[in-house]
Amino acid sequence: MTTFLDALFSQPFMQHALIGGLLASVACGVAGSYVVVRRIGYIAGGIAHAVLGGMGLAYFLGRSPVAGAIVAALVAALIIGWVSIRWKNQEDTTISALWAVGMAVGVLLIARTPGYNVDLMSYLFGNILMIPRSHLNLIFWLDIGIVLLVVLFFKQLLAVSFDEEFAELRQISVNFFSLLLLCLVALTVVILIQVVGLILVIALLALPAAIAGQYVHSLSRMMLVATLLGALFTTGGLSLSYHYDLPSGATTVLLTGLAYLASSVGGSLWRWWQVRRITPS
Amino acid sequence: MSKTIISLQDVSFRYEEHLVLQDVSLTIHEQEFLGIVGPNGSGKSTLLKIILGLLTPQKGKVKVFGTSPAEARLRIGYVPQFATFDRNFPISVRETVLQGRLGKTRMIGGYRRSDRQIAQQALEEVELGELANRPLTALSGGQLQRVLIARALACQPEILILDEPTAHIDPKIEEGVFDLLKRLNERLTVLVVSHDIGFITRYITRVACLNRTLVCHATSEITGEMIEKLYGGPLRAVHHDTVLHSH
Numbered sequence: 282m283t284t285f286l287d288a289l290f291s292q293p294f295m296q297h298a299l300i301g302g303l304l305a306s307v308a309c310g311v312a313g314s315y316v317v318v319r320r321i322g323y324i325a326g327g328i329a330h331a332v333l334g335g336m337g338l339a340y341f342l343g344r345s346p347v348a349g350a351i352v353a354a355l356v357a358a359l360i361i362g363w364v365s366i367r368w369k370n371q372e373d374t375t376i377s378a379l380w381a382v383g384m385a386v387g388v389l390l391i392a393r394t395p396g397y398n399v400d401l402m403s404y405l406f407g408n409i410l411m412i413p414r415s416h417l418n419l420i421f422w423l424d425i426g427i428v429l430l431v432v433l434f435f436k437q438l439l440a441v442s443f444d445e446e447f448a449e450l451r452q453i454s455v456n457f458f459s460l461l462l463l464c465l466v467a468l469t470v471v472i473l474i475q476v477v478g479l480i481l482v483i484a485l486l487a488l489p490a491a492i493a494g495q496y497v498h499s500l501s502r503m504m505l506v507a508t509l510l511g512a513l514f515t516t517g518g519l520s521l522s523y524h525y526d527l528p529s530g531a532t533t534v535l536l537t538g539l540a541y542l543a544s545s546v547g548g549s550l551w552r553w554w555q556v557r558r559i560t561p562s
Numbered sequence: 563m564s565k566t567i568i569s570l571q572d573v574s575f576r577y578e579e580h581l582v583l584q585d586v587s588l589t590i591h592e593q594e595f596l597g598i599v600g601p602n603g604s605g606k607s608t609l610l611k612i613i614l615g616l617l618t619p620q621k622g623k624v625k626v627f628g629t630s631p632a633e634a635r636l637r638i639g640y641v642p643q644f645a646t647f648d649r650n651f652p653i654s655v656r657e658t659v660l661q662g663r664l665g666k667t668r669m670i671g672g673y674r675r676s677d678r679q680i681a682q683q684a685l686e687e688v689e690l691g692e693l694a695n696r697p698l699t700a701l702s703g704g705q706l707q708r709v710l711i712a713r714a715l716a717c718q719p720e721i722l723i724l725d726e727p728t729a730h731i732d733p734k735i736e737e738g739v740f741d742l743l744k745r746l747n748e749r750l751t752v753l754v755v756s757h758d759i760g761f762i763t764r765y766i767t768r769v770a771c772l773n774r775t776l777v778c779h780a781t782s783e784i785t786g787e788m789i790e791k792l793y794g795g796p797l798r799a800v801h802h803d804t805v806l807h808s809h
Contacts, residue, residue: 318651433670440661443651446642450614450635451664451717498652498697 285520295519297417298409298529302515304420305476305485308427310508312469313490314500315462319442322487324361324463327376329470329482331357333387336404341390346404347416350474354467357383362460407478407530409519420472427465431504438462439500476515477530484534488541489514495548514540565592567721567751568613573622575608582608583619584775590721595747595765598755600772606755609772610725613753614640627720636665639719639750641710643726649699655709656694659684662716677716684715688742704735711742721751728758740765 288295316325335353336346357379365372391401403411431438440448441458449455466486473482493506518533525532568590575583582605590596600606611617612624615631626634639662662684663677673681685691688708693701701709707727714722724743728736743752744765754766763769771777 318648436660436664436667436673439653439657440664443653443658443661444642444647446616447640447661447713448664449616450638450640451661452635453664494650494652498699499654499657500652503652 285523288523294410295523297412297414298519299516300417301409301412301420302476302519302533303512304417304424305472306489306508306511306515307424308420308469308472309485309489309511310493310506311427311431311504312466313486313507313511314493314503315438315442316466316486317490317494317503318500319462321463321466322483323373323376324358325466325470325486326483327361327380328354328357328463328467329474329479330380331383332470332474332479333404334383334385334390335387337387337390337394341394347419347471347475350471351468353383354471355464358463358467359460362463366456366459403478404474405478405480406528407474407476407481409476409515409529412475416475420475423468423472427468430461430465434458434461435501442500477533481530481534484537485511485514488537492541492544495544510540566590567592567627568753569623569625570609570612571623573609573612573619573624575605575612575617575619575621582774583612583772586622586772586776588770588776590751590753592751593747595744595752595767596754597763597766597769598753598772599757599769600777602757604773606757606772607725610723610755613723614638636717637720639714639717639722641707641714641722641724641727643729644703644706644710647706649706651698653698654694655685655690655696655698655701656681658698658709659694659712659716662713666718680718681712681716684712685709687715687746688712702735703731704738707731707735707739708742711739711746715746719750721753722746723753723755725755726757727754728756 289299316322332350332353335349335351335356337349338353339346339349360379361372361376364375387404388401400408402408437448437453437458438461440451440453441455441462445455445459448458469486470479470482473485477485489510490503490507492510493503497503497506514537515533518536519529521527521536522529522532566589568588570586570588573583573586574581586605586609598606598609608617612619613626613631615626615633615635624631627637656678659681660673660677663673663680667673667677682691682694685694688711690705690708690712693705693709698706698709711722711724711727714724722743727739727743731739743754746752
């Protein structure tokens, strides 16, 4: 453990990685809570994979892959959102199509880029140790934007997530807020891709919030607890991966998954024991 | 006759090939306690959605408070079927009831202090004032039903519309819910949709029986003959303490 702390104090790239993980936890906790309560994990997964298409295109055109990722994530979110509003029974198919086609486009364009030397693996599985300072700034501003929108429209987003029909009857624009929510998720996906890569994003988006949901019963508290858990898992993952020389993204996700498993099993045992204790045999 | 609140004229609605409502005409007056009853699939929910402006009929005229259903929405307090809710949603009783203030409170930021007062009053009216901080998951079926009624009351509506308010809750609690509605009817118009024909007749002032068309539109009582016509056969299953024919 001392080696991790030593590295943290002496190596700027370790500091960047730590800050990146902590910043990403904010979006992860906030948007992840919506993903869990609205049960849109599959949509988030579709957006994450479609992002590779945008990254590949930006790379092919000699532009910034992160900019490509943001555009692709928002476009994918709006397409899925629009299809689910207009043709609800096509939603599942659309997500599957975007998921795979986005990846295929990305792989092809990256392969065709002259002077090909991109590390595809770091897009897919993340490499937080290589995160540049400019990306930290970007994540910071995206965090600010996401939190600001959620604070301003918390009551509408809650109402739309809880009971769409009632929200519509209270003259809330359900379509607008559903799309806004998907855009927030899309931006969060882009942030988390920096940390764990696009294939593993979904674990960090859903699991901290799902664990939080086992203990707290309000959306705002769920966001707070999920953010703290996200910070714990990204930092823990980083430290373990450094200590044992393992890929950081996969280590973080594995840690998150184990925590979810432990919390679910532990919680069930706890409830079972409680019931046993108060029920006369 | 008192003021007309809702009027439907020759309303027909079809989902693709399937004709769900045919030439339904119905008026609801101020201070009424109207029950719309009918078997499953008789078009009850569709009729409600038309009144709420969530669906537009292909034929016929609908007026709510003299205007279009979509424009009249904020004057209606709607209580949906509670069995469809995600019971694990992380939300407190107070946050749920506050949703009734949407559309009347400010757009940006949190609810106002006055909204919180109205929500608390609504909770007290359904006798759940002390449960405001409880999570929704901790409530029984009957309590959840009351919370949804409180949410509708927080809209400060002129009419209360309830979709199957007593489905999936046990008969004792059901009676409590109807007693509450009876009390609310002293100041509000109430419209209840239910497939539970026996129990409802004790409380309502007027009943409309629906099975694609409006089969009967009684002002006082339901006879066995009507029920036979409505359900397409003699009804064997009667409610626990209600003999339909004796009403």
